[in-house]
Amino acid sequence: MTKSHSDKFVSSVQDFAFSQEGSTMILRCLGYGLLVLALFDVVEMFVPPNFMNPAWEFQTIGALVERVPVPLIGLAFVFYGEMNFRKRWEFPVLKVLSWLALVMGVIYILSIPLGVINAARLQRQSSTQINVLSKQQINRAEQVKKQIDLATPEQIDNLLKRQGRSLELEPEKLKQRLLGEVSQAKQKIKSQAKATESSRGLNLLKKAVKWNLGAVVAGILCINIWKGTDWARMN
Template sequence: MQEFNIPQSLEIEVSQLRKTINSLLWVTKLFRTVGYSILVLVFIDLIDIFVPLNFMNPVWELQMMGALVDLVIITLIGLVLVFSGKLEKRLKWEFPFLLWLSRLSLLVGLLYLLLIPLGINNTISLYNVNIEVLNQDYSQQVLLNSNWKQHIGPASASEWNNLLEHQNMQEVKTQTLVEVNQKQNHPDKKLPATNFSRNFKLLKSSVKFNLGALVAAALFITIWKETSWARAWG
């Protein structure tokens, strides 16, 4: 019967454990590299979003807010990958970088919270603009219909015959006046539907962006809380 060699068995187990640890360290290093690359891409996207700046423009500000909300998922993935493995096997330059990255997570979370009142204010501003445009379209339609009626009403039979030689002039004239009167009595028949569609899209985008900003703020602040080990180094 073969004698069981305890030292040899321990050596084998330790060797296997080392291989497992080295594999995990390699995967962690890969995760961090991918995370840093993602954050660089996010920074490039931020430059594209903010250049050129156009603050005080509600349309640009709402689009900017939507773009920032769309960046949340990829940014969070990058942060999680960069923070993976905590302080194990870090390069010297990474320690201060992680310290400020953790603090930056809190700042970004607070900025997303500040986006919410900005988004609500811009939604109200754009809603009022839509109403103003609707009123202008309504007035222009009323004026146009009124001008049509003034020109069609006094038209002579010879003028109508020149345009419609093969149709009964009186019937065409009567039908045209009826249509114009209907339009003048209901000039905004299609306008409310168009305005409703605009405002519905505006409201849907606003709800999406504001809820997204709220969730983003909570997640970034959570990352700040969970990375206290990075700040403890400083």
């Protein structure tokens, strides 16, 4: 290889190294920025905290899972290139971030049983609320039925007149029709309660499955990042 060719080769290698350094610095800056933005999200989620509230805990776990791509991408960008082109202040930061990845992984894994428990508690609460509301509506229907049973033909006629209606049927037939409408209303209340409970239960189940599986994936990825950055903890 002639001297001119050797110089050109060295120059091209230097140019490539400089271009790699610039690209690496851009990725790392982007990674640090994404981690800061992820920190803002976490602070917003936990302020104010409402621990022991199953709805808050369930939604918070879901929010952490939904937002996990941002810190994962941020960590990948920050650790890109390992120890090449690093500034002095980055060495302790990398060590902290490596251990933070492990902490994140453990938190996501531990959140799975909590998510299952909270989903079950929310399902019971929802069922209780629906049952209480439907019982209240059925009790009101029962009261209306008793009033109709005890009403005299004159009272029914007066009631219709106050509503601006006329007595189109015989009082006894009208009473039976009204009682039938009350019975239909009770059946409708029960069917609507069952449909609402089923719909809410399905939505809750879908969220629980999605967020718990997401927590598994997030936990594994974070732990793998920790395992793959042992070089950062050695410095």
